[in-house]
Ligand code: FES
């Protein structure tokens with residue numbers, strides 16, 4: 043990426059471009075400290091036996107591979123394994139410990155899970171985002187399990203006076219087959235703990251053909267029963283003795299603040315105990331609170347009623363004119379002019395001029411809100427220079443750092459207890475809600491729960507960006523695509539960290555723009571400027587959503603213009619099986635992964651297209667009013683292709699009889715949870731395609747709840763969603779699962795609508811466009 | 815003073831009679847199985863059963879349910895093995911799980927009313943319950959499984 047060649051445009055931007063590997067938190071550090079962030083050394087050295095390298099050690103605090111940190115064995119044989127990542131529905135709290143259990147030969151029915159509190163020096167990086175948990179931790183967890191097994195075996199061999207090579211851990215015991223002796227893990231626990239931890243280099247990992255749990259999908263989530271009986275504990279469910287309930291009226295315009303307020307009427311509401319101001323930070327405020335007026339009550343209902351009675355005069359500040367209609371026009375105008383060039387192969391300008399035909403598509407995607415089913419919520423208990431937090435946080439370590447910094451106390455004095463998350467989708471990577479609780483608890487001298495209402499969540503979140511993607515494709519006489527210019531204009535997530543940000547960051551540009559995999563002679567990717575007027579944040583799949591929508595819609599538009607089948611056109615553009623070379627891209631993010639381990643491999647992309655076409659019955663004849671659409675996309679270093687069948691009736695009512703998705707996520711741990719993630723991704727993809735739009739007028743969000751920010755309900759959900767998982771090659775590294783399912787859905791749906799109706803939708807959401 | 819009957823137990827309340835049942839359950843008596851998702855009867859996360867009907871606790875005031883039998887997830891089945899709960903586990907329905915209590919209560923109420931709902935009836939009865947994680951396919955299958963015997 044060549045941002046550096048354009049110094050006049052930097053304006054405070056220069057610091058973040060040093061970051062080549064971004065977690066949602068490290069960008070913050072990278073932006074705050076010149077020179078980027080500092081990595082703590084992992085407790086043990088990078089394993090040389092790993093068949094592949096990942097970006098795990100570039101994350102803040104890297105990985106920790108130490109069985110003493112992650113595994114405890116009680117005398118009764120119960121094995122406790124620490125889950126150090128946050129559970130928000132992906133099943134990670136089950137799958138990572140399951141990897142340890144697999145390698146140590148523990149019997150899953152005798153395994154208990156303990157959730158780690160926020161402590162990255164001890165546990166390694168805890169940022170549960172970026173579809174990274176399995177990809178970064180499959181090998182470390184295997185090593186932890188293998189170390190524990192080796193220690194148990196060594197202890198048994200000593201006890202029996204036989205060489206360690208003669209004993210073997212099998213299903214919760216160590217066995218000496220020559221003598222028929224066996225001894226349970228519980229009986230060995232004390233001795234095993236005295237063994238030294240073996241070096242990672244010397245560990246012997248299990249042969250995958252002996253796996254009992256890994257890759258099988260037979261084990262349910264550890265929280266399944268609790269969820270079905272109502273005892274699963276989310277952030278909202280934490281209750282402490284003497285705890286107060288708070289809701290906060292926050293500035294309706296980003297960067298606004300309280301000019302004056304009158305809490306007298308609120309204080310008269312039954313159950314309201316106090317009205318007080320909460321500190322806010324000037325915009326861009328990173329993950330710090332927006333500030334506002336808090337109402338404290340004996341229960342949440344009283345606090346909400348009290349808040350309704352507040353009289354507040356706001357000072358809206360610089361973003362008071364933000365208007366989505368006008369802003370869309372600005373983005374479109376910017377997309378029609380040259381922008382910062384990020385990738386350049388051949389001569390696009392000349393190739394477009396010389397083309398027989400040029401197809402232009404401009405695709406618009408509005409802001410989106412996460413609306414996780416559990417709105418942000420946190421409990422804090424601050425006493426003197428100590429703070430304890432309970433909450434549904436994706437980033438336990440980051441929350442600890444930010445709370446400590448805000449309160450001005452050492453990190454060691456902050457305990458962050460991670461509850462289950464009632465959905466995250468990137469919203470809960472930002473810990474503003476935990477900081478709010480900490481500030482209020484400190485003031486009140488009592489434990490406080492801050493509950494965001496759904497309206498707060500919709501109006502005061504960190505939204506998915508808003509974008510115009512403009513693609514020009516030049517075709518020669520034979521219909522072959524010879525030129526491809528893609529301009530992407532959108533306010534950047536970096537704007538939440540640094541004022542005057544006008545360009546997208548490498549981690550955004552690397553999500554479907556500069557990493558476009560097609561085999562085309564002349565390619566240029568550009569990023570014109572766009573300034574932000576609200577808080578922009580990571581939303582599941584991030585920039586891949588608008589990019590896949592644009593690129594995969596354009597593929598179908600070209601297919602239509604040249605009278606070819608969508609799937610054939612897609613395969614032709616993907617081109618020959620090869621590793622894509624992106625020499626002109628200076629700062630290729632590649633999801634933070636080394637390109638050697640995780641290159642863009644078009645053979646894998648072709649394969650998911652062919653697989654889904656085969657299994658999903660591409661080309662089958664469908665009834666009148668129905669249509670099939672296809673889309674494929676690589677994101678989070680996984681490869682996905684989706685076919686959607688739609689039916690559109692003569693009133694424009696849209697239904698989805700069938701969805702088929704194929705995913706290649708490399709080596710995998712729990713296919714049952716992969717399936718559930720992809721099923722869910724179809725719903726999220728359909729939600730944003732059909733209904734999703736957060737819009738602004740006079741600086742304020744116009745939506746408030748599920749009536750005007752709609753998501754798909756069961757009666758409009760696809761009738762069937764089929765998922766096909768590509769079996770991994772023997773040493774294909776694991777890749778992402780939580781996010782990759784979303785991006786291809788919208789374009790597959792839109793392409794299907796075109797096939798059914800001849801209507802090409804270029805602006806999402808679909809809304810009433812089919813009724814026209 | 816208001817007296818409520820919740821999961822067969824008497825509960826007293828001498829505060830605001832307009833307080834919603836949701837916050838009474840969650841904050842005043844600690845029955846946190848019932849969830850808050852929208853506060854406006856739009857999402858179904860707060861679904862409980864009153865007499866034999868699924869209702870949204872977030873828009874129901876405590877005074878509305880005096881002399882009625884309120885059943886929450888905590889009282890749905892003594893060992894948590896209602897047919898709906900079992901079906902949910904058998905099919906691994908939940909992802910994050912936050913909506914699932916509401917879904918289960920809605921499904922249990924549906925089956926009381928219509929023991930053998932068809933595809934369309936399931937979709938219609940469950941349409942008030944949002945699952946942002948998108949577990950709908952499994953929810954539909956689990957209701958069907960619960961109705962045909964787990
Ligand atoms: S919280 Fe009651 S319906 Fe959403």
Ligand code: FES
Pocket residue numbers: 131415464465908909910911912913914944945946947948949
């Ligand atoms: S399982 Fe997460 S909202 Fe339904």
